Amino acid sequence: MSLDTATTSALQALRNRFGRAVLAEQPTAEGFPVVWLSPEVWQDAHRFLRDEIAQPFPLLADLWAIDETGRRHRDGQPASGITLCSHLISLARNADIRLKLATQGRAPSVAGIYANADWYEREAFDMFGLDFGRETRRILMPPTWDGHPLRKAHYARATEKPPFVMTDRFFDAEERATVTDPAELGLPVARDGEELMVLNFGPHHPSTHGVFRILLGLDGEEVVWAWPDIGYHHRGVEKMAERQTWHGFIPYTDRVDYLGGVISELPYLLAVERLCGITVPERAQMIRVMLCEFYRILNHLLFYGTMAQDVGQMSPVFYMFTDREKAYDAVAAITGARMHPAFFRIGGVAMDLPRGWQGLVQEFLNWMPARLDEYQRMVLNSGLFRARTVGIGAYDTDTALGWGTTGPGLRATGCDWDLRKARPCSGYENFDFDVPTGSRGDCFDRTRVRADEMRESLKIIRQCLENMPEGPIKADHPLTTPPPRGAMQSDIETLIPHFLQMTWGTHVPAGEATGQIEGHRGLTQYAIVSDGGAHSHRTRIRTPSFAHLQMLPKIAPGMTVADLVAHIASIDFVMSDVDR
Structure with missing residues (x-):
């Protein structure tokens, strides 16, 4: 892996700042560094790269998890049950860096540092069951789903489960699970003493360009808050x-x-x-x-x-x-x-x-x-x-x-x-x-x-x-x-x-x-x-x-x-x- 000067200087700054908390630098086929960090500096490292380093990394391009179960070729990597990865990009440097965290199911949240980490962490919870120490809702799977689909132990085909039977009781439970209470989401239901209209915009509306729902809080025609609800098109x-x-x-x-x-x-x-x-x-x-x-x-x-x-x-x-x-x-x-x-x-x-x-x-x-x-x-x-x-x-x-x-x-x-x-x-x-x-x-x-x-x-x-x-x-x-x-x-x-x-x-x-x-x-x-x-x-x-x-x-x-x-x-x- 050959790194350019801009990438090398960012990696060195990370080493200088966090010392032994930089656990390993993983050799990969990537053209950028892949760095393993200890949990106690996970949040600080993201804050450092976003706000404190010269020519920072303002773009959290992605955050995802890897189930390491059954993986044979992990030479040089710390022991991990579920590995959390974040991919950061610096436009000024035209450089990338990937941070990794070895976990056994719990990880610190960086949603307070990178705003868009919220959905990515919700997805990691939904698909892998990762606990980020905050209230996390499923984002792609139905709230009633049993298990976390991207875990290796989760079945991949419907034929690996007993035949599905739709009962009235099951249908009613699924219907009740789709009801969204704004108060449970921390969204206001009134403004200036007046009750807001709560409107389901979608999931079947031509202007949502697909099966996509936005829960809206309206004061007349004005949008007070919007809560997107996705996952209706998830295919795994x-x-x-x-x-x-x-x-x-x-x-x-x-x-x-x-x-x-x-x-x-x-x-x-x-x-x-x-x-x-x-x-x-x-x-x-x-x-x-x-x-x-x-x-x-x-x-x-x-x-x-x-x-x-x-x-x-x-x-x-x-x-x-x-x-x-x-x-x-x-x-x-x-x-x-x-x-x-x-x-x-x-x-x-x-x-x-x-x-x-x-x-x-x-x-x-x-x-x-x-x-x-x-x-x-x-x-x-x-x-x-x-x-x-x-x-x-x-x-x-x-x-x-x-x-x-x-x-x-x-x-x-x-x-x-x-x-x-x-x-x-x-x-x-x-x-x-x-x-x-x-x-x-x-x-x-x-x-x-x-x-x-x-x-x-x-x-x-x-x-x-x-x-x-x-x-x-x-x-x-x-x-x-x-x-x-x-x-x-x-x-x-x-x-x-x-x-x-x-x-x-x-x-x-x-x-x-x-x-x-x-x-x-x-x-x-x-x-x-x-x-x-x-x-x-x-x-x-x-x-x-x-x-x-x-x-x-x-x-x-x-x-x-x-x-x-x-x-x-x-x-x-x-x-x-x-x-x-």
Whole structure:
């Protein structure tokens, strides 16, 4: 693990400050330090890195747990039942650091230091049963759920339990469990002696963009408080990763964010390839970049149209679906699918570009610029749209980082942090494009940033079209490419590895690695743990939407319900990305 000067100085400052409380520095395949701390300095270390160190780490990118039960390859790591991990990022240093805590089920809370740690700690309690010494509610699972699903002892398939029978008694108990009492949440039920109206906004409401509920306390039309309730779309994707082969999990990544297509495949594969030591060929890298930018445009068009629709403009979304069909024509011709192509592979892509792909891509590049100009006039220049979005839901850069906001929501505040520029992967460093930013951090700027990003994506796609290199589309590596079939038919030494790889799957070397990309919604990160087998020991999926929804209680008070609808639309989330 080779660390740059900015990362090394942060690690040294941590050592100097906490001395022997820094228990170990774990060797991993990461490009950043992974440090084990003793429990008594867990909170102080986070406070030090966030507030006291020069060029601090203001972004808690993720916080999650690992059940160490049955894990064989843990050389150099302290004994632990459940390991708690926090991943911090310094934009000023362009550096990451990961802190780890060995626990037997109890851990200090850092929710008072990083505001967005609250939901992550609730998730660690929900999935692993970690006790943070504060009142913690389940966040993804129903309140009546028995057990903690990501523990190794918890069943993975319904067939491992007796057949489920819905009884009247069970149904009534589940219904009662869904009732939420604001007083139990510490939320006021009155203001200035007047009782507040408590409104369930969702989970079935078109303006919540999915099965998402917000409990609102209203004084007339004014929002006094908002309490988001998620988990209705939870499917246990991280649990599924533990029982799929490394290749077999690729189609599941498409469905984490069902509008992102191959974008969610990329960080997962970057992590696996890092562990395997695989270098992806240039042609495969450029194909990956081109398809990712197609899906960025596809997502942003859907956002653009529905954002306009949510504030009263009906026409734009219909025009933009025509554009999306044009893009899908090219995507489907290349990948064979539309929304869920599962096209990327460990070491490259599934197949080469088909004959005639250039014509379809060129047609789309010729089509879109004039359409974006029209949407500028139709939406962004509209007096109605500006009246409904300018100054609404505004926040600054510090607030955004404190709540884990990345992507267009962060760049709308004026911060130009984009991983494609800051730490490029897959050859993004070879492309000429700009990073659009805003200044107010409001609903309007979040829309304008995404509109401008589509123009930059078109520039990247055009460069792919004009500079696509020749060469292989998959790495010639034993962990990704089986031995040639002809050789397999002639000698047993080739037949055996071919048979094992095809039946058991790729065995990824033991270790830990992380893949990060600038997704269409922000920082998307996969942190994987391999125990040397054909399956993941732990796959942690950091999605931007989960972090972005958590800020609603901070931003919503003082808005009208109509403004809240505009703000929710401007976040651009999908509940599959939130709940996983």
